[in-house]
Amino acid sequence: MEADYEARYRELLTEILVTSLVTEPPSFTPRRVHGTLSLPGKATAIVGIRRAGKTTFLHQIRCERLNRGTPLEWLPYINFEDERLAGLEARHLHVLVDVYYRRFPALRGREQVTWCFDEIQVVPGWERFVRRLLDTEKVEVFLSGSSAALSSREVATSMRGRGWEIVIHPFSFEEYLRHHEYDMPDSLDAMTSSERSHLENVLLSYLKTGGFPEVQRLGQTDRLALLGQYVDVVMLRDVIERHKVSNVVALRWLVRHLLGNPCGSFSVEKFYNTLKSQGIAISRDTVHHLVAYLEDCFLVRTSWVEASSERRRMVNPRKACPVDMGLIPVFDRTGRANQGHILETAVRIELERRRMEVTYVRTRDGYEVDFLARRVGEHPVLIQVCAELDDPRTREREVRALLAAKEEHPEAELHLVTLTPESATGVPETIHVHPAAVWLLKDRGF
Numbered sequence: 001m002e003a004d005y006e007a008r009y010r011e012l013l014t015e016i017l018v019t020s021l022v023t024e025p026p027s028f029t030p031r032r033v034h035g036t037l038s039l040p041g042k043a044t045a046i047v048g049i050r051r052a053g054k055t056t057f058l059h060q061i062r063c064e065r066l067n068r069g070t071p072l073e074w075l076p077y078i079n080f081e082d083e084r085l086a087g088l089e090a091r092h093l094h095v096l097v098d099v100y101y102r103r104f105p106a107l108r109g110r111e112q113v114t115w116c117f118d119e120i121q122v123v124p125g126w127e128r129f130v131r132r133l134l135d136t137e138k139v140e141v142f143l144s145g146s147s148a149a150l151s152s153r154e155v156a157t158s159m160r161g162r163g164w165e166i167v168i169h170p171f172s173f174e175e176y177l178r179h180h181e182y183d184m185p186d187s188l189d190a191m192t193s194s195e196r197s198h199l200e201n202v203l204l205s206y207l208k209t210g211g212f213p214e215v216q217r218l219g220q221t222d223r224l225a226l227l228g229q230y231v232d233v234v235m236l237r238d239v240i241e242r243h244k245v246s247n248v249v250a251l252r253w254l255v256r257h258l259l260g261n262p263c264g265s266f267s268v269e270k271f272y273n274t275l276k277s278q279g280i281a282i283s284r285d286t287v288h289h290l291v292a293y294l295e296d297c298f299l300v301r302t303s304w305v306e307a308s309s310e311r312r313r314m315v316n317p318r319k320a321c322p323v324d325m326g327l328i329p330v331f332d333r334t335g336r337a338n339q340g341h342i343l344e345t346a347v348r349i350e351l352e353r354r355r356m357e358v359t360y361v362r363t364r365d366g367y368e369v370d371f372l373a374r375r376v377g378e379h380p381v382l383i384q385v386c387a388e389l390d391d392p393r394t395r396e397r398e399v400r401a402l403l404a405a406k407e408e409h410p411e412a413e414l415h416l417v418t419l420t421p422e423s424a425t426g427v428p429e430t431i432h433v434h435p436a437a438v439w440l441l442k443d444r445g446f
Contacts (some may be wrong), residue, residue, distance in 0.1 A: 048168035090125030122146035170211030210326020238297035260331035
C-alpha cells in the first residue's frame, strides 16, 4: 500500500511540475513591493491577510523573470493545495528535485532556478525540504501560504534564520488605479485642475471600496457581504482553529470593536471591563492574546505610543485599525463612518507598506499626533491626518499638536495629509501640507 502511495505521489508531482513548466503564468494587476525582494541563501516567504493576492504575487515574480529573459523552464511553480496531493509529506518532496534535474541536468549547479511553492504549509515538515534545497542546489525559493500556518512568526522560527519576509497588503492607491485602468497624471507635482479633480474623486472611491482585489467590481451589498465572509474565515481558520480559542464570543466582540472603531484608542483594561460588565468571563491575559492573534494574521494593525521607557509604552493605550479601509463599513453600526478615520487607516497601512516603523505621539501637554514614522538611519517624520481643514478650529488643533510634538522630537519633519489642501491657509511653512491622493502615490510620500 505504501509503495502505491509513493508511486501515486511521484506521478502527480511530476504532472504538476511539468505542467507549470509549459504553462504561461496568468494575467494580473502588478503589485509593488518596497525594499528587497529576496536575499541570497534565504527563502522569501510571501505573507499577509487572506485574499490580498499572495498567489498572484508568486506568478508576478515568474512573469518578471520571464520578461528579463529567464526561460519558463527555469521557473517551476507548485500549488500544494491541489486536492490530489492530500496526505503528502515532506519525504515525498524530493521527487520534485529529482524529476526536475533529470529533465534539465545542464542546469544543476550552473543556473539559478526559481522555485515557487504555493500553500506549502499543508505539507508537514516542509521546512526541512526547503532548507535542504537552499543548501544543496543553486536556487532561489519563494513560499506562500495562508496565514493560518505560515505567519511571519512561524517563518522566522521554522526556517531557523533562513527566511526573508515580504508582506502583501490589499491594493495600494497606485495599484487600485492600475487595476481599474485609470490614467496616471504625467507629473504629480504639475497636475492640471482637471487631473487633480479626477484623482481626488477616484481616491474617494478607493477609500470606500478598499483594496481587496476580489471585491473591486462588486456592488456595495455584495462587496460588504464578501468582506464580512473574509473576516469570518480569518477568525475561524487563523485564530479559533490555529490557536484553539474557546472564548469565541469575546473574540467576536473584539473584532467588532477594533474594526468598527478604526484608528481609535484601544485599552485592554477598558475592553476587559466592558466584557465583564456584559457578563462575559475573560482574563486580561486572554484579551492580550486575542489582540496578538489578530495582528499575527494581519487583520488588525496596532500602533504603540512613542516612548523612551517600556513602562510608559505599556500603560498607554494602543491605536488600532483594520488592514484595509473596505472592512470599516462592514462593522460601522452608525452607517456614517468617519472619513478622517478612514483616511488615517489608509495612511497607516501605506506607511507599513513602505516598511516604516510606526508609533503615535502623545505630548506632555496632552496633544496627539497620529503617526511618528521612521526608517533605520533616517530622520523621523511626524504625520497628522485630517480629512478636512475647512474649520479654522480644526486647523488650529492639528497645527498645535504638530508643533507641540516637534518640541519633543526636534529632529522630526512635520507633515499634514488632507483631502482639502486648499483650506490649509495660515499653516506654518515648517509643516508640509500634502493632498492625500498625491501623498499616497509618491514613492516615499515626503
